[in-house]
Amino acid sequence: DTEVTQTPKHLVMGMTNKKSLKCEQHMGHRAMYWYKQKAKKPPELMFVYSYEKLSINESVPSRFSPECPNSSLLNLHLHALQPEDSALYLCASSQAEGMNSPLHFGNGTRLTVT
């Protein structure tokens, strides 16, 4: 069982919809991440939060809006997405933002944009 929980597991949305992806961890980790993974491709970093503050935004389009309400929760708000945004969205956490602390991944939300 993964210690990082993502909901929903699957999501289908139209291009005019607004939806949110949720991620939760109770390991006391202070860094949380969103990755996007297309089929047969490696994960690509989208955002990093460190101590609940956004520390890295990899030039992600504004139709993706991250939010970190507290140290255990991470949301990704979606609005006006395009079909090419269909992918597996992975949340991860680590003890801190230093690289001695490995990332723990959730099982992802498989998003389909119609």
Add this chain to the structure above:
Amino acid sequence: AQSVTQLGSHVSVSEGALVLLRCNYSSSVPPYLFWYVQYPNQGLQLLLKYTSAATLVKGINGFEAEFKKSETSFHLTKPSAHMSDAAEYFCAVSDRGGGNKLTFGTGTQLKVEL
């Protein structure tokens, strides 16, 4: 920028045979290096990491990897493959001073045959 190259997008071995998955990194200074495994419809799970403490790193599920600076390599091995090892394997690198920006290789799909 840091990068890793995984040679062979698909590797097939017989059950009980040696597993060797190749990873070469590009960096002017020894980076942090990781191997992750991804089973179908799941997130990524850390197999092992190199952070300069020892060049031979032992991980979970019987996997190990050896950091060779002279060859800029971090190949993953397992003496005897099991059917349950069939999965996608990603090598990843991070700059020591660059926060938690993991850069993944393109992945190697391991197939284990009877």
